[in-house]
Amino acid sequence: MNSTSRDYNSKFDLPMVGVASNGAPGGFDDDGRPKRTGNFWTASAHIITAVIGSGVLSLGWAIAQLGWVAGPAVMLFFAFVTYTTSVLLAKCYRSGDPVTGKRNYTYMEAVRSNLGASKVKIFGFVQYLNLFGLTLGYTIAASASMLAIKQSICFRHSRGKNPCQFSSYPVMIIFGIIEIVFSQIPDFHQTWWLSIVASVMSFTYSIVILGLGIAKISENGKFKGSISGMTIETITKTQKLWRSFQALGDIAFAYPYSVILFEIQDTLKSPPTEAKTMKKAALFCVTVTTTFYMLCGSMGYAAFGDRTPGNPLTGLGFYNPFWILDIANSAVVVHLVGAYQLFAQPIFALVEKWAARKWPTSNFITKEIRIPFFGMKYNLSFFRLLSRSAFVGFTTIVSMLLPFFNDITGILGALLFWPLTVFLPVELYIAHEKIPKWSKSWIRLQMLSIICLVISVAAAAGSIAGVIGDLRAHPPFKNNS
Numbered sequence: 001m002n003s004t005s006r007d008y009n010s011k012f013d014l015p016m017v018g019v020a021s022n023g024a025p026g027g028f029d030d031d032g033r034p035k036r037t038g039n040f041w042t043a044s045a046h047i048i049t050a051v052i053g054s055g056v057l058s059l060g061w062a063i064a065q066l067g068w069v070a071g072p073a074v075m076l077f078f079a080f081v082t083y084t085t086s087v088l089l090a091k092c093y094r095s096g097d098p099v100t101g102k103r104n105y106t107y108m109e110a111v112r113s114n115l116g117a118s119k120v121k122i123f124g125f126v127q128y129l130n131l132f133g134l135t136l137g138y139t140i141a142a143s144a145s146m147l148a149i150k151q152s153i154c155f156r157h158s159r160g161k162n163p164c165q166f167s168s169y170p171v172m173i174i175f176g177i178i179e180i181v182f183s184q185i186p187d188f189h190q191t192w193w194l195s196i197v198a199s200v201m202s203f204t205y206s207i208v209i210l211g212l213g214i215a216k217i218s219e220n221g222k223f224k225g226s227i228s229g230m231t232i233e234t235i236t237k238t239q240k241l242w243r244s245f246q247a248l249g250d251i252a253f254a255y256p257y258s259v260i261l262f263e264i265q266d267t268l269k270s271p272p273t274e275a276k277t278m279k280k281a282a283l284f285c286v287t288v289t290t291t292f293y294m295l296c297g298s299m300g301y302a303a304f305g306d307r308t309p310g311n312p313l314t315g316l317g318f319y320n321p322f323w324i325l326d327i328a329n330s331a332v333v334v335h336l337v338g339a340y341q342l343f344a345q346p347i348f349a350l351v352e353k354w355a356a357r358k359w360p361t362s363n364f365i366t367k368e369i370r371i372p373f374f375g376m377k378y379n380l381s382f383f384r385l386l387s388r389s390a391f392v393g394f395t396t397i398v399s400m401l402l403p404f405f406n407d408i409t410g411i412l413g414a415l416l417f418w419p420l421t422v423f424l425p426v427e428l429y430i431a432h433e434k435i436p437k438w439s440k441s442w443i444r445l446q447m448l449s450i451i452c453l454v455i456s457v458a459a460a461a462g463s464i465a466g467v468i469g470d471l472r473a474h475p476p477f478k479n480n481s
Helices: 008-013 040-051 054-090 107-115 118-158 169-182 188-220 237-253 258-265 274-307 322-358 382-401 405-433 440-473
Strands: 002-005 367-373 376-380
Touching: 040 188, 040 258, 040 274, 040 322, 054 188, 054 237, 054 258, 054 274, 054 405, 054 440, 107 118, 107 258, 107 405, 118 169, 118 258, 118 322, 118 382, 118 405, 169 322, 169 382, 188 274, 188 322, 237 405, 237 440, 258 274, 258 322, 258 405, 322 382, 376 382, 405 440
Parallel strands: none
Antiparallel strands: 002 367, 367 376
């Protein structure tokens, strides 16, 4: 084993590090970093891993609350907003000239460059709070799928005679241990292979959900559901209102990836410009995901109507064939392992950057031990091992306290959607392009922001009401089966 000491101050001033040279003169980009080799396909893999996540699982339930007209319409609206604001953000990756301007490596660097340093602390807190929240949502969703696999095995062995009720806490701990291992991947650039695997898994379980929905419709002999969604005979008027609001949050949760857009864009080579490649990848991914979302959500609602489960793979909406459900739930777990890392890496970089600046001469912070690992060399950092393990452990414990998938996705969707997916991209673009106040473009962008703010407030209210109701019905550590 060899010991090395890295210049962490240099590394983490710009935390998203490039990859090896692709043969360009000098092997470096215009910022002095190793030549970037990311392209349309790697960017698409990252986006799909971030977007097609646990959110797709609740879309059938969301459409059931809104009905056949409002449900798909809201989905198309969020797709339009996500693509539009992604393009606005992509244009802010470079300050000034779109080809040679200064790079903004992270979301908050773009905020500092365009809106000033005073805004960084406020919106930085919101960004990292949302990243933290997403890791909670993925932990909850992954553990639900792991529990469903365990229940499926139990059902098969008992032939349906055993109720097969288990606690979700052991599987959450197992998922946490898995994430501790993968959290030792040093930085965002080195997760590209995990994103590709996760993308394949996301399509796998989405196709299974779609296929099972079609099979259930064939078994029923008709399409269930109504124009207005769940009927008042099924739930009260108040419940209908809150659930409709919560459904907005669930759909919003299924789309945004703005919190890591700059990290993804910073992996791209040029020419063409990073903004052009990102625009193409955003259009491709939003189109693909919306098609999948529309099919999966609609088929789920058509199959079960008012009884559409919050998660068709774990809500016992489907019983047979067991083996297909097990494959789909396994794919969910593998995908969410990758998605968790995608959103946790910026948090890891932030903590390690801060520690390196605080204690620049500490061997515990900067020293790495090079050890052999399956024929390769891995640089082991004890600070990285302890800090990242502590973060994963903390998210696992918090997830145990709030194991309510639909409510959590609704809250996360509401919190993430407006401030980071709409408000900041709009403000950044206005500042970056120097759009005059009260011009037609300025008015259109502000109207979009206001509309989305109203939707976010409604979604947050509905989801919070759902969490309160679930906590009353299922107190933490008392009823967790």
